[in-house]
Amino acid sequence: MHVVIATLLTLSAWGSPDGPVVTMEAAPVLSQVAPGGTMPVAVRFTIPEAWHIYWKDAGTAGVATELRVKAPPNVKIGPVRYSRPMSIDDPAGVVLGYERTALLVFNAKVDSTITADEWVELTVEASWMVCKKACYLGSGRVHVRFAVNQATASPGPGKAWLEAASIPKPLTATQAKVTLRPGVLELQLGSGIPAPAFILFHVPGVEVQPARFDQQEGRTIMRIPYRLSHRDAMGHAPVLSGLLTQGTSVKDSCWWVDIPLPSPVETGGSALTNDAQGEPEP
Amino acid sequence: MILKSLAAAAAILCAGTLVAQPITSPPKPTTKAAIGEPAPAFTLTDLDGKTHNLADYKGKTVVLEWFNAGCPWSGRESAQSVHATGRVKKLVAAAKKTHADVVYLLIDSSADRPKETIIEQNKSAREKFEIKQPMLVDYDGKVGRLYGARTTPHMFVIDGEGVLQYSGAFGDKRAKEDGSESNFVLVALEKLKAGDPVEPGQTRPWGCGVKYKR
Numbered sequence: 001m002h003v004v005i006a007t008l009l010t011l012s013a014w015g016s017p018d019g020p021v022v023t024m025e026a027a028p029v030l031s032q033v034a035p036g037g038t039m040p041v042a043v044r045f046t047i048p049e050a051w052h053i054y055w056k057d058a059g060t061a062g063v064a065t066e067l068r069v070k071a072p073p074n075v076k077i078g079p080v081r082y083s084r085p086m087s088i089d090d091p092a093g094v095v096l097g098y099e100r101t102a103l104l105v106f107n108a109k110v111d112s113t114i115t116a117d118e119w120v121e122l123t124v125e126a127s128w129m130v131c132k133k134a135c136y137l138g139s140g141r142v143h144v145r146f147a148v149n150q151a152t153a154s155p156g157p158g159k160a161w162l163e164a165a166s167i168p169k170p171l172t173a174t175q176a177k178v179t180l181r182p183g184v185l186e187l188q189l190g191s192g193i194p195a196p197a198f199i200l201f202h203v204p205g206v207e208v209q210p211a212r213f214d215q216q217e218g219r220t221i222m223r224i225p226y227r228l229s230h231r232d233a234m235g236h237a238p239v240l241s242g243l244l245t246q247g248t249s250v251k252d253s254c255w256w257v258d259i260p261l262p263s264p265v266e267t268g269g270s271a272l273t274n275d276a277q278g279e280p281e282p
Numbered sequence: 283m284i285l286k287s288l289a290a291a292a293a294i295l296c297a298g299t300l301v302a303q304p305i306t307s308p309p310k311p312t313t314k315a316a317i318g319e320p321a322p323a324f325t326l327t328d329l330d331g332k333t334h335n336l337a338d339y340k341g342k343t344v345v346l347e348w349f350n351a352g353c354p355w356s357g358r359e360s361a362q363s364v365h366a367t368g369r370v371k372k373l374v375a376a377a378k379k380t381h382a383d384v385v386y387l388l389i390d391s392s393a394d395r396p397k398e399t400i401i402e403q404n405k406s407a408r409e410k411f412e413i414k415q416p417m418l419v420d421y422d423g424k425v426g427r428l429y430g431a432r433t434t435p436h437m438f439v440i441d442g443e444g445v446l447q448y449s450g451a452f453g454d455k456r457a458k459e460d461g462s463e464s465n466f467v468l469v470a471l472e473k474l475k476a477g478d479p480v481e482p483g484q485t486r487p488w489g490c491g492v493k494y495k496r
Contacts, residue, residue, distance in 0.1 A: 061433045061491030063355070063455065091394070092432045092491030129354075133394055135490040137354045137362055202486050232482040 019136030020048040026124045027158035029105075032147040036112035038078075039146055042158030043067060043124055045102040052097045053128045055085035057201045060093030063129040067104055070123040074111035077122075081105045083165035084245060084254045085199065090131075096199060098250075103165040108146075116149045164251070168243055171255035178259055185240055185259060187222040193246040196220050198257075201241040205233025206261065208240065228261060238262075315429040315438070317483045321446040322428040326389065326418035329405055334387065334418055336444070343381040343474065345467060346438040347452075348431040349388040349417065351403040352395075353490035356434035357411070364435055364452055365411040369463070373452075374415070376468050380475045388417040391426030393495035423494040433489035439470045439480070447474060450485030 022045055029040040045065070047053055054062040069077045083103040085096045108122060127139045146156070179186040198211035209225040228238050238261040245254040315322050321344075325335045336344065347370070354360035364370050377384045392400055397419070404417050420426050429438060430449070439448035448470035457463040470480045 058488070061487075061489065063488050090491045091494040091496055095491065129490070131490065133493075134352050135354060137360055204482065204485065229484070231479065232484050234482050234485070 019138070020051050020130055020132070022047050022051075022053065022128060022130050022138050022140075024126055024140035024142055026122075026142045026144040027161065028144060028146040028156040029158040029162060030146075030153040030156045032149050032151060032153050033108075033110055034150050034153075035110060035114050035116060035148055037110055039108045039110065039120075040158070040162075041069075041106055041108055041122065041124070041144055041146075042161045043104045043106075043126065043142075044158075044161050045098070045104075045126075045128070047098060047100055047102065047130065049100070051130050051132045052088050052095075052099045053102055053130050054095065054097040055199075056080075056082045057096060057199075059087075059096040061090060062095045062097065062131065065097075065102065065104070065126065065128040067106065068125045069106060069108075070125070071108060072120065074114055075120055075122070076109040076111070078107035078109065081167055081256075083167055084243065084250045084252070086250050101165075103161055103167070105162065105167055110148055114148050118148045119145050120148060121145045166251050166254050168254045168256040171244060171257050175255075180262065183225055183227060185224045185226060185261070187224075187244075187257070187259075189220040189222070191220070192218050193220045193244075195247050196222065197245045198222060198224065199243040199245060201243070203239050203241055204236045205229050205231075206238050206240060226261065313428070315446055315449065317446055317449060319446060320444050321438070321440040322425075324420075324425040324428065326420055326425060328416040328418050329401055329408065332416070334416060336440070339385045340444060341442050342383045342385050343442055343471065344385045344387065344440040345377065345471075346429070346440070347386070347388050348426065348434050348436040348492060349390045349404070350392050350434040350490060350493060351390070351400070351407040352392070352493075353434045355489040357404070357407040359410070362456070365407065365413065369452065369465075370411075370413075373465055373467060376465075377471050380468075380471045384471070386415040388413070388415055389420050389425060389431070390417065391420040391423045391431060392493040393421050393423060394493035397421045421495070423492070426492055426494065431492050433487040434492060435489055436487040436492070437467050439467060439474070441474055447480045448483055449487075450482070451487045455488055 024045050026041060026043045029042055033039040045053060053065050056064050058064055067080045071077050085098055088095050088097055110120060122144050123141060124144060125141045130136050130138055175190055177188045192215055196213045200208055205228060207227045207229060211222050211224045214221045226240060240259045240261055242257055243254050244257050246252050313322060321336065323336055325333060327333050349356050351357035355362055355364065357365055359366050374386055390400060390404055401419060408417060435452045437450060437452050438446060441447050451466055453465035454463055466482065466485050473480045
């Protein structure tokens with residue numbers, strides 16, 4: 001039987017019985033996976049009207065929603081990908097997060113030693129802060145099971161969730177050319193994208209000003225002034241990270257960008273690296 | 283900083299009527315907080331009606347903590363509150379070992395409730411968490427905006443010369459698996475004591491957004 005079981009667990013905020021209830025569900029994106037294959041798993045949060053939870057970089061204020069996945073030793077869990085967030089007005093400034101629903105995705109790579117007709121069970125734990133006028137902390141735990149077998153996979157229950165959100169795709173070197181001038185990163189995209197924007201993921205020691213966009217001969221060029229502060233880096237490599245978006249809807253396409261930055265005196269080319277995000281797309 | 287000093291010197295030279303400042307004059311407070319610059323001046327009243335002027339603490343190291351009695355990372359009972367978990371008490375005790383005369387002030391810039399309610403809730407939190415430090419009320423948010431305070435908690439360290447040396451997070455959000463926890467404020471205080479540059483001077487603060495008056 002190729003049925004996928006996703007356990008639903010609803011939790012209210014920690015120690016805050018008066019807080020809003022955020023529900024958390026997890027489901028495989030495919031009906032089953034072959035030995036040695038990769039199963040994308042989607043985790044969906046449903047948020048009460050007018051409340052919000054946060055993206056992996058909360059922006060001006062807030063706390064990131066976080067996932068921890070416990071898996072058997074023969075299953076390797078990849079990095080968590082966050083669906084495209086929205087900007088939310090807050091008294092402290094603009095924050096980045098989700099209203100109504102949020103989707104996080106990770107890949108579970110099944111070792112080839114797992115024999116067909118076995119089941120894999122994962123435990124997914126999450127923590128979040130949900131805010132409107134006040135803020136409440138929340139946490140949840142769900143279990144998700146999927147079958148390992150050689151049958152042709154069909155869409156699992158997580159597929160529909162994925163289709164309703166925009167999960168960042170890695171921006172590859174064939175799609176964009178990176179040029180570094182003193183203190184300015186320039187990203188030339190092979191084609192034009194409508195209503196472009198860049199959502200920064202803060203890396204300690206990298207200070208970035210807002211991106212500027214130009215459309216030239218049908219191509220989009222993004223320029224981001226930056227400054228490196230080794231004093232504040234805390235051992236982090238200097239990387240410009242963030243989300244390049246098109247359009248204004250959270251369902252519009254977006255690409256994850258990771259560009260290593262040289263020290264300010266070094267200029268020239270650089271390359272896109274998407275180690276954290278470059279996994280097979282669900 | 284050098285550019286600003288040159289500009290100031292040029293301005294003095296151009297204005298013949300200006301009197302040269304003595305070299306020993308204290309740094310003038312700036313109007314917006316910046317690391318390595320004099321900390322913005324402020325005068326605020328605490329929960330007991332006592333006035334606190336930053337200038338009164340000259341010569342002492344000052345730690346500012348932005349506070350909100352309704353925030354689960356700050357002054358509300360929760361497993362993550364820096365007050366409920368005793369992290370602030372630990373910090374103050376450790377800070378006194380490196381800077382015996384350290385001044386620790388809590389500032390609340392919330393304006394999402396009536397001022398009287400905020401004062402009442404802060405008094406209640408003070409009693410519940412046995413907070414011994416002065417809790418200042420910044421209802422109009424002017425001081426918070428001057429410092430760029432974004433979250434509760436959001437921490438600032440000002441040295442004895444009145445220069446802002448650290449701005450950012452309290453430490454890691456949660457203790458590590460081995461039970462240890464980082465505290466960037468304590469790191470800053472230790473660096474100051476040793477006469478070393480404060481590294482990191484800025485980190486990304488976490489917590490609830492400061493509930494400024496809109």
